[in-house]
Amino acid sequence: MSALPFQIDDSLHRAPISAISLTSQHHQLSRLLAHAMSLVEQNEDTAMDLIRKASALVGSPDLLETPEPSTRGGLAPWQVGRVKRHIDKELAGRINIDELAQITRLSTSYFSAAFRASFGTSPHDYICRRRIGHAKQLMLTTDTPLCEIALDCGFADQSHLCRVFRRVTGQTPAAWRRSRRIA
Numbered sequence: 001m002s003a004l005p006f007q008i009d010d011s012l013h014r015a016p017i018s019a020i021s022l023t024s025q026h027h028q029l030s031r032l033l034a035h036a037m038s039l040v041e042q043n044e045d046t047a048m049d050l051i052r053k054a055s056a057l058v059g060s061p062d063l064l065e066t067p068e069p070s071t072r073g074g075l076a077p078w079q080v081g082r083v084k085r086h087i088d089k090e091l092a093g094r095i096n097i098d099e100l101a102q103i104t105r106l107s108t109s110y111f112s113a114a115f116r117a118s119f120g121t122s123p124h125d126y127i128c129r130r131r132i133g134h135a136k137q138l139m140l141t142t143d144t145p146l147c148e149i150a151l152d153c154g155f156a157d158q159s160h161l162c163r164v165f166r167r168v169t170g171q172t173p174a175a176w177r178r179s180r181r182i183a
Contacts (some may be wrong), residue, residue: 047167074117075114079106079114080118081098082104083104083115086103087126087127089125091153091154092151093131093154094154097111097123097124100115111123132165134153135149135165139173140177146158146174149161162174
């Protein structure tokens with residue numbers, strides 16, 4: 001750390017938050033992050049060390065590690081992966097909650113509760129949002145008519161796509177597509 005152009009008070013990132021004045025902590029955090037940003041291209045290891053110290057100042061020393069959130073009653077990581085892959089693979093077709101429960105080896109009712117704990121939303125809402133995301137991608141990258149996009153994304157028809165799209169985004173698909181093409 002002697003290569004740093006200014007001295008960092010190492011005791012600050014180990015001290016309890018109540019022992020450090022908020023202003024001093026904010027100043028130290030700003031300095032650490034600014035210096036880390038200037039070092040990213042030249043010395044990545046030192047920059048990462050400074051970012052770890054900055055994250056310790058805000059109370060999360062493992063900020064860069066971003067461990068899997070431990071949700072009590074949620075799905076295991078392997079179950080989350082299987083569910084996501086299955087939904088993405090079957091996005092254009094029918095996705096049955098019973099099938100999702102079966103691939104995670106859970107009952108349907110327990111699966112629904114565990115899914116909500118892991119994803120923060122119901123399986124139906126998650127699937128609708130994934131379909132809308134896929135529809136947005138198709139609208140931006142192709143000139144395909146909305147009626148075809150609706151079917152490609154697993155909606156019954158264009159009006160179904162419009163209803164769900166408007167509920168999720170607040171705009172109709174056509175208006176959303178026009179606003180993105182103009183910009």
